[in-house]
Amino acid sequence: xxxxxxxxxxxxxxxxxxxxxxxxxxxxxxxxxxxxxxxxxxxxxxxxxxxxxxxxxxxxxxxxxxxxxxxxxxxxxxxxxxxxxxxxxxxxxxxxxxxxxxxxxxxxxxx
Amino acid sequence: xxxxxxxxxxxxxxxxxxxxxxxxxxxxxxxxxxxxxxxxxxxxxxxxxxxxxxxxxxxxxxxxxxxxxxxxxxxxxxxxxxxxxxxxxxxxxxxxxxxxxxxxxxxxxxx
Numbered sequence: 001x002x003x004x005x006x007x008x009x010x011x012x013x014x015x016x017x018x019x020x021x022x023x024x025x026x027x028x029x030x031x032x033x034x035x036x037x038x039x040x041x042x043x044x045x046x047x048x049x050x051x052x053x054x055x056x057x058x059x060x061x062x063x064x065x066x067x068x069x070x071x072x073x074x075x076x077x078x079x080x081x082x083x084x085x086x087x088x089x090x091x092x093x094x095x096x097x098x099x100x101x102x103x104x105x106x107x108x109x110x111x
Numbered sequence: 112x113x114x115x116x117x118x119x120x121x122x123x124x125x126x127x128x129x130x131x132x133x134x135x136x137x138x139x140x141x142x143x144x145x146x147x148x149x150x151x152x153x154x155x156x157x158x159x160x161x162x163x164x165x166x167x168x169x170x171x172x173x174x175x176x177x178x179x180x181x182x183x184x185x186x187x188x189x190x191x192x193x194x195x196x197x198x199x200x201x202x203x204x205x206x207x208x209x210x211x212x213x214x215x216x217x218x219x220x221x222x
Contacts, residue, residue: 042200042214056209090154098143098207102154
């Protein structure tokens with residue numbers, strides 16, 4: 001089975017811009033979760049989607065949003081980028097919610 | 112508020128010896144715990160898990176111990192190998208919904 005894929009792998013944006021990241025889960029996995037990883041903060045949960053519905057949401061501002069399509073692929077959008085949004089954004093897919101399989105991440109740099 | 116804490120940012124161990132990575136949590140409702148390993152430029156890889164009904168789970172060289180009264184879990188790697196050098200994250204969940212991750216411990220196994 002192909003693993004979780006994320007595109008793009010690297011991205012450089014300017015403050016105030018918006019960005020969309022994409023995640024394709026493992027075939028058959030219906031749950032997709034997004035995390036932000038910054039140095040010293042570990043992985044911070046953003047949100048989880050299951051069957052096109054947001055099932056859980058972390059403590060991030062409304063500038064962070066996501067969606068899931070009928071084929072389970074998911075996108076994450078960040079609007080009005082700030083310097084502090086520079087991070088590694090990880091997507092994880094799951095079949096049973098307990099064991100999550102992570103993609104390689106998208107490294108976002110905001111200048 | 113960090114609900115899962117890994118207080119040791121780094122650990123160095125000689126090849127062949129035991130590596131012990133520690134993790135503390137604050138939420139007594141957590142009922143499922145996982146350890147992930149992360150290499151640079153890759154997403155975290157699931158390593159081993161334990162549910163709150165157990166106090167020990169083994170998988171080859173990896174053993175996870177859970178002490179619910181102390182809200183503490185640990186990962187033992189025996190014997191440690193150079194390929195084990197990576198960042199290790201512990202994670203906890205209540206009911207398999209949102210996962211809370213620690214900040215990671217960087218393990219270096221010295222040949």
